[in-house]
Structure formats: C-alpha cells, structure tokens
Amino acid sequence: MNMDSSKEPLKTPSQDAQGRWYDLLSPTQVLTGQEQTTTTTTISNKKKKQSRNRKLQRYSRKLRKQGLDEATILMYKRANQLEQQQKQQDQTEDVEMEEIIPLNDTVTLPGPYNPQQKITKRKRDESAKQNDTSIITSLSQLSMKENCKKKKKRSSSSSKIQEQEQEYQQQDKENGKEVEENMIQFNNNKQTTSLHYYLNATNKKFKQMLKAALVGSKDILQWCKLKDNLHYLREHTRLLDRVHYLKLEEDLWEHFTIYGETYHCWTSSLSKTIIKDNKLESDFKVSKKSMEKYRERIKQQKQEAEEQVEKHALLLKNYQHQDSSVDEQHLWAAILALVRKGQHKLSQNYEHRKKYFKNSAKDYSFVKACYDCQPTQDEVMSMQVIWQATINECKSQQNVDILKQHLFIKRIPKSLDYLDQSFSNVEHTLTRPVYNDNVRTTISTRHKKIIAQNKCDLMTLYISMAETAVRGYYQYAENEKKKLVNRMKQDPLRQEFIDQFIQAIEQR
Structure with missing residues (x-):
C-alpha cells in the first residue's frame, strides 16, 4: 500500500470545505499570492459597571438585619462613608509625604517599574467578543447574515397607548394653569368631607x-x-x-x-x-x-x-x-x-x-x-446626619413619654399579653384533686401578681432602653457636629462660615 495515497491532503486556511481555494480568490490575488480575508467583527458596546462600595453594602445589610428603619440606616451609612473618605485622604497624604521625603534612600519609579502600581487584570476570552469569519467558511456560509434580528411589528394596543399619551399631554398643556388649583381643592376636600x-x-x-x-x-x-x-x-x-x-x-x-x-x-x-x-x-x-x-x-x-x-x-x-x-x-x-x-x-x-x-x-x-453657606458635599452629608440623629432623638423621647404615661395609668400594651398564656397551664394543673380550694386561690393570686410585676419590670426596661437611645442619638449628633467643625477649621476657605453654618443647622 502506498502510504501517501491513504493520507488526506491537509487543508490550509485559504481552502474551503472541498479543498478548493482558487475559486474563492480574484485573478489579481492569485498572481500576487494574496489571500482575501473577510472579517466581520461584532463588538457589543457594553455599559461600564459602576464601582460599588462593598464594605458600605455589607454594613447596610448588617444594619437591616438588626431591624433598623431606612432613615437610621441612611444616617449610619453617611457617617461611615465620611469616615472612609477621611481615611482615604489620610492615606493619600501619607503617600505624598513618602514621595516628597524618600525613606531609606529608596526611589519609587513610576509606571510599570513600581510594583505597588501593578494591577492584575482578568483576561477575557476574545473569541466571545469577535466572531471572525475568514476564508475557512464556505460560500454558502458567507452568504448568510449574522446576528440578524427580526423587526417586531407594533401591536395595535401599543399604538393606541401612545395616541392616548399624546392626547393626555395636549390636555395637560391646555389645562396647565388649572392643575395646581385642582390639586389644592383635592387636598382640602379629602380632609373635610x-x-x-x-x-x-x-x-x-x-x-x-x-x-x-x-x-x-x-x-x-x-x-x-x-x-x-x-x-x-x-x-x-x-x-x-x-x-x-x-x-x-x-x-x-x-x-x-x-x-x-x-x-x-x-x-x-x-x-x-x-x-x-x-x-x-x-x-x-x-x-x-x-x-x-x-x-x-x-x-x-x-x-x-x-x-x-x-x-x-x-x-x-x-x-x-x-x-x-x-x-x-x-x-x-x-x-x-x-x-x-x-x-x-x-x-x-x-x-x-x-x-x-x-x-x-x-x-x-x-x-x-x-x-x-455653600457647603461642600461632605458638609452636606454631615448636616443630614445631624438632622437625622435629632429626629431619632425626638422619636425616642416621644416613645419614653408614651411608655411612662402607660405605666402611670397601668395600661399595659398588648404586646405583653403572651405572659398571660402561662396562667392557663397553671389553672389546668390546679384542677387536680390534690389541691384544695385555699391552695388554689393562693397559688393563682401569686401567679397573677408575678405576671403583673413582670409586665411592670418589662415596661421599666423598655423605658430605660428608650432613654439610653435618646442619650445615644444626642451624643451621636454632638460628635458629628465636632467632626464637622474640625473639618471646616482645616479648610481656610470654610473658616468664615463655621458659626453661620452651625447656627443654621441648630435652628432647624
């Protein structure tokens, strides 16, 4: 047997599926030895992902698990964000000082020679981005369109909706002067009827x-x-x-x-x-x-x-x-x-x-x-943190007053009714013939007194918790105010507005 005849001819990149490549080239390309390459690249312009603060997201998730409301979570997030920004500023200042005063006579080279500035980027598969159709594909495959999407017919319902929206916009333009007056009347009638x-x-x-x-x-x-x-x-x-x-x-x-x-x-x-x-x-x-x-x-x-x-x-x-x-x-x-x-x-x-x-x-x-006072972004965030802390302080003080009033009237909230469920088990055990009537009355009265005392103790505990919350929010606002003043003192352009800005914050 001839070994050469059993071997199949190797296909070069210039050949098609049948092994013919001269039919795919023009006469000038055959003479010059050039090959025709048809590349169709479809690069999808993807939107850049926004950089997210992972630490801040984990911190807010932790606060939500604790059962805090959205306003308090926003207050803590803004304060934490200010602390992170302050840390970043301190780090940048340290880096600048190192560049000005080199330690141990070491020189930090810029660009790729500095190992601290090297960033390992993840390599992506370029085949997913580019779909190259070279001469390997046959004529039948080249004739087919790639990534073609059929145009959807507009339904009659969508056209009707757009026509209705246009009519509403025209009516709003015509009756724009009367919208505010009707809004006033609606708000009034809603409360007075x-x-x-x-x-x-x-x-x-x-x-x-x-x-x-x-x-x-x-x-x-x-x-x-x-x-x-x-x-x-x-x-x-x-x-x-x-x-x-x-x-x-x-x-x-x-x-x-x-x-x-x-x-x-x-x-x-x-x-x-x-x-x-x-x-x-x-x-x-x-x-x-x-x-x-x-x-x-x-x-x-x-x-x-x-x-x-x-x-x-x-x-x-x-x-x-x-x-x-x-x-x-x-x-x-x-x-x-x-x-x-x-x-x-x-x-x-x-x-x-x-x-x-x-x-x-x-x-x-x-x-x-x-x-x-033309505050900066950090000052606006501190201002909002102080206001939110004072709002939470007022709410906690209101809760303290309500609980004290309920305790004075001896009006226990319904959330503590679960303590009365234990009395049913005691009554069931007291129905046994082992206990006489005197023992039953004494045990039941003692049990009721213990439940009532436990309710009062829980009420006093809730009052103390609310009072500590009042003091905590007040101290939180004062600390944020001190940080704001110190930050404004460091900036020579903002030193003139310190008293005016703090006074305006305290007035609200």
Whole structure:
C-alpha cells in the first residue's frame, strides 16, 4: 500500500470545505499570492459597571438585619462613608509625604517599574467578543447574515397607548394653569368631607342635636314636627354650614400666603433634589399666582353662599302659620349654634393645618439658610446626619413619654399579653384533686401578681432602653457636629462660615 495515497491532503486556511481555494480568490490575488480575508467583527458596546462600595453594602445589610428603619440606616451609612473618605485622604497624604521625603534612600519609579502600581487584570476570552469569519467558511456560509434580528411589528394596543399619551399631554398643556388649583381643592376636600357628619344625620338625631345646641328650643322642636318645616330647617343649616366652611377655607389660605411671603418660600426656591434629600414638605410648590386665583374663587363662592342664605331666609314667611309659628331670631340663633358645634372638629383641623404650614415654611427657610453657606458635599452629608440623629432623638423621647404615661395609668400594651398564656397551664394543673380550694386561690393570686410585676419590670426596661437611645442619638449628633467643625477649621476657605453654618443647622 502506498502510504501517501491513504493520507488526506491537509487543508490550509485559504481552502474551503472541498479543498478548493482558487475559486474563492480574484485573478489579481492569485498572481500576487494574496489571500482575501473577510472579517466581520461584532463588538457589543457594553455599559461600564459602576464601582460599588462593598464594605458600605455589607454594613447596610448588617444594619437591616438588626431591624433598623431606612432613615437610621441612611444616617449610619453617611457617617461611615465620611469616615472612609477621611481615611482615604489620610492615606493619600501619607503617600505624598513618602514621595516628597524618600525613606531609606529608596526611589519609587513610576509606571510599570513600581510594583505597588501593578494591577492584575482578568483576561477575557476574545473569541466571545469577535466572531471572525475568514476564508475557512464556505460560500454558502458567507452568504448568510449574522446576528440578524427580526423587526417586531407594533401591536395595535401599543399604538393606541401612545395616541392616548399624546392626547393626555395636549390636555395637560391646555389645562396647565388649572392643575395646581385642582390639586389644592383635592387636598382640602379629602380632609373635610368626613367632618360634616351632622348634616347626614337622621331626623330624630338632628332634633336631638338641635335641642342640645341651644337652651330653650322647645318651640322650635314643636315647629319642626311638620315635615316641610323640618326640611326647610335642614336646608338652611346646610347653606349656613357651607358659608362657615368657606370662611375657614379663606382664613387658612390667607395664612398660607402670609407664611410663604414672610419666610421667602416663593422668592428663593430650592431644587427638587435638595427637597428630597432633606425630607422637606413640598407644600409651597404651588405658585403664588395660582394661590391668589384660588383665593379669589373662594371669595366669590362665599359671596354666592351668603346670598343663597339671605334668599332662603326670606322663604320663612311661607312656613309661618297661625297654628305653627316660630320666632325668627331664636331660630337663626339655634341654627348658628348647631353649625358651630357641628364644625368644632373641622375648625380644630384647620387650626392644626395653620400650624403645620407655619412649621413647613420655617423648615424651608432653615434649610435655605444652610445651603446659602455653600457647603461642600461632605458638609452636606454631615448636616443630614445631624438632622437625622435629632429626629431619632425626638422619636425616642416621644416613645419614653408614651411608655411612662402607660405605666402611670397601668395600661399595659398588648404586646405583653403572651405572659398571660402561662396562667392557663397553671389553672389546668390546679384542677387536680390534690389541691384544695385555699391552695388554689393562693397559688393563682401569686401567679397573677408575678405576671403583673413582670409586665411592670418589662415596661421599666423598655423605658430605660428608650432613654439610653435618646442619650445615644444626642451624643451621636454632638460628635458629628465636632467632626464637622474640625473639618471646616482645616479648610481656610470654610473658616468664615463655621458659626453661620452651625447656627443654621441648630435652628432647624
């Protein structure tokens, strides 16, 4: 046998699957001996991964396992981040000192000659990035497209959704001026509709409230026995209730504009990121012009409501008869007393909202005063850590006051009811005939006293825990404040703003 005939011819890179390569080259390339290489590289431009702080992530995960809330976790994370940045700055300063003053006459060469600057990078498989199709592939394979993706047809539902979105955008542009006013009305009606309960009461309940509102209203109750008279009385009460409601509304938004002007909430506006980071209430995002328009609308509605009350009062003559008549002044006084008593909770709610708007405007001005000092990023983080520590301190103090009040009233919370479950086992054992009645009573009373004493001891323990939390948060804020002052003293450009910045932080 001939050994050469049994061997297959080796395929060179210029050959195809059938061993022919001259058919794949042009005549000029055959003469010159050049080979045609077709390379199609598809490099996917991947987004660079953001560098993540692994230590900070592990630290936050550890805090979540301890059961802390997100605000406290954010406070500790910011403080830890500031400490890491300070350590990095110290390390860079040490490196700079080593470069200026070489130790032991050793010279650190830059670039690859410095072993400290060498970074071992992970090698990636380049075959995954580049799909080279050289002349090894056949003509049939070269004719096929690579990485081709079929275009998906747009469904009718997606086109309809886009058309609806365009219509909504056009409507928003047309009605952009009225959006803020409608938002004010929605926030108001959401809180006030549930407080007009007395208008929807039954006739019997309505008469009882009328009797309790004014002394000596027997003649009015006698006059209300007729259904028409009672219907007239309820309608007049509803109209008068709307007048007083609009007066409360007018007074509220008048104080709102006064607070916004005195604390400069509209003249010096803060950005959305600052409002979000410092947990400010966005009450004054409504523009001053829209607020003035809304107040004018309330005035018009109040005038219309007062005119309706006057017109409705003139209709009382139609309900006055010889058999059933009532004194007009006495009737109006009774209705007014009923409305004021019915709107007592509503007026308290409006007084609370006035205080809320005032505190919100003050808070806005305090944060603006802090940012007027032009703080750096580290100073902003320290400022937010101090504020979060004071918030947690106030919450802990509130918890202390509540627990002390419960202990004084002897109102044990339901979370300690699990101690009473042990008494069922004791009762079961005491049912045995071995124990007589005297022994049963003594053991059960002693067991109840022990449970009550344990509950009181646990309450005192919770109070002491809350008090230590108050002291801990206060000390945490003071330490952060000292760090902030020391950091600002080291910077000569920030030494002028130390007193002003610390005072603005403490005011909030």
